[in-house]
Amino acid sequence: MNIFVFGTSHVHCLAEALDQQLFSAPPGDHIEVIDIRSLGPETPDIRENVIAHMAQCAQPDKPAAWFSRLGGNEHNILGLLRYPRAFDVILPERPDLPLDDGVEILTYGYIRESMRRHILMQRYLAILKAMRERINAPVYHVEAPPPKRDDQFIREHLDPLLRGAVVDNEGVYEIVNEHLRFKLWRIHSDLVRDECRKINVSYLSSPSDVSDEDGFLHPEGYAPDATHGNAWYGARILAMVCKAAHHASHDKLEEHV
């Protein structure tokens, strides 16, 4: 079976896992990891490049499954760094999570809608939708990595690009607390799951073995930056992906939503 994993920055950990032989494709399987940014400049037109590349990859005589790791940082762009007008949110399913003292409580719907309208979210969902319409094979989207819990680690490894993208000088690159990072990740995941459902793309949540007991990314899975997983994490994602691919080949297009 051909297993194609395509996406943006969150595919690197998968490629690293393969390179470091932390995960090997099951016999008879071929795994290919594609960073769509290698297919052309990341503009709205990239959708056609992605589809064209997929057509090239497809082998009529061999079953295939496609796994998306597109995007997955919109929640970080929105809220990894503490805004001058700091905010927090109540998760409907986890109202027990603490709120930051004295900050504005934004509504879940407002944050979710802000994320939904983010230009990157719209761009990646458009690619997924086009894929689903034009590729005759199972298409999945894999949840973004859970947030890292370690504040100090994040501060020391903050991506300079991310700093510039979200705050002005008043923000002083202060990061939001771990609870808000977790909440924003949950909002992102719920949103993407719902959007995938609308376009008939199956959604895969993170495997339980990549998280600690509170749902944060296991420290062994930290890439040396603020938001990404490493090869250890990537190997576990690949294991889940392969399992899902074979599940799909047996059960056709049964949804994993």
Added chain:
Amino acid sequence: MNDQTHFYAGRPAYTFWRTAVGTVKPATFDPVTHFPFKIGQQDKVATAGSCFAQHIAQHLATMGLTYLVTEQAHPIGTPEMASEYSYGTFSARTGNVYTARQLVQLFDRAYGCFTPAETAWSDPDKQRWYDPFRPAIEPGGFWSEAELHHDRARHLAAVRQMFESLDYFVFTMGLTECWLSKADGAAFPVCPGTIAGTYDSDQHYFQNFSLQDTVDDMNGFVQRLSEVNPRAKIILTVSPVSLAATAEDRHVATSTTASKAILRVACDQLERAHDQVAYFPAYEIITANITRGRYYAKDLRSVTDAGVKHVMRLFRRHALDPEAIPLAGKRRTTKRRQPSTQEQTYAAAQAIIEATCEEQALDRAAPG
């Protein structure tokens, strides 16, 4: 001996129907006389009221004066979202305040003098929650009851800030018909069950406020506002938008006339009773027979953009200090491309649509 032949001789032209209405061009119709206030550029102007007030608020925000908004959208959202979530629609995220009772209770809720028993409405599955006093404020509803309570606390703080920092409060009175809670008389903007919540005749009742009720409520509000903000001045208007439905067992047109008459007379009494209160005749500008109904949209209820512009043109002329606001009353000198008819129509329709009127939820209940 007085050389006047009778009292009316020599009176100003605006006091005569023929010269003030019968022979003037509709576009030049101006019923505003002796408006007592002149709003300066630094004066903070706040708004609240019925759906017609949304139009006023939108125009005030673009007239070069200081339009007070104390409840701002967070910048993580887009400008379009701010509008959809009713930020800036009024000075605070009040939603539509149709009745004088709602207004005085809003004040009391903001200052902790009144805590209604009915605090939240939910859908049957308890998946979404609605503020009974602003049921349409959050698109799709709040995602948890706790979130609703946090948002309301923030909102009421913004209402206090509005009342305490404003210089002028423009309030558009919309209705006398109201639905209230039997538990404590809490006044809802709409009948429970129309936008959210569940109507229960054991818990809710209908009241059509009388002139006395309305004046008492407004007097109460004027008194309260002056206590927290002695410099505050109030500009009253009456919404020319007809009732979407009446709860009285009579024709909706009859109820509309009764309701608007009560509100208009209430304004008259309030204006005469308080130096800090003035009435601006937006209602007359839209409804006067000189317009021959042209300021109403196809539904004969919504006000067209042209009507709103007429109102705001006169508001600028009479209520704004031309010294303080350079653009007031002066034509722009830069030439601009005239929009096509299609664009104008689209823009006018859009303006009507965007003045989201919670009361329109009643239309869904209309037969046929």
